[in-house]
Amino acid sequence: MEQQQISAYLLKNGIRPLQKRVKIMSYLVSKRNHPTVDMIYGDLIHEINGLSKTTIYNVLNLFVQSGVALALNIEGNEVRYDADTSTHGHFKCKICTGVIDFRIRQEELPRPTLEGFRIDEQHYYIKGVCSFCANKIEA
Template sequence: MLIIENIEKHLRDHGISPSYQRKRIFEYLYENQNHPNVNQIYEELVKEIPTLSKTTVYNTLNLFVEKKLAEVITIEGTEIRYDLYNPHTHGHFKCENCKKVYDIDIDAEKLHLKDLEGFQIKEQYFHFKGLCRECSNKTV
């Protein structure tokens, strides 16, 4: 798990000027880790920052992605969510019922994909959909 003691310094270390809005957007990602979309972040933060716009949230998230502080998650073609950048191989599971997205640890050492031998892999994504444990237990 990523531990950051000083968000302002962390942003500066990645070449980002730490405005109040940028710090709060990063704090939201860091504290919640709920794989939010732009609307979710906006709806939560506009309560405390009335001047915040969706455009600012979108542009800030794109800056975080560009600077490798966050990554885009697209489990379904039209839904874009964001996650703090994690260099360790992991995937995501989206519950079709409650719509929550979970991090899933993946042991890349155990993956052996013969069809990719000789290829240079620069990015990899693992996405799963179904029912989470909680929703599965409700249907039983």
């Protein structure tokens, strides 16, 4: 996605498309690696002059509140961010620590009987060992 499209997308969701916001969203969308704040900072510090980690926190919090990003809480000591807000699950490998998406359709997720409850977000994640790391262990 180009910067123009990202700007329009942010604007449509009530976010003024300022330079750093666009770059951060652009990073999330192109990388799709469910980064932590530190990963984003480490990568973008070279690209954006005078970027502060506080800004990344500010912008990501804004993104989550505005619904253009999800905060993933898989491990207690790290929050990861995902610009894909459609229904999907996450797998976290205990060995390489990477997080990957897996497709699930909305209808596949069990709909518990929660009478009178308002459901805002559904999260489904799996922990284990990915195939790449599993092969390395065997070998």
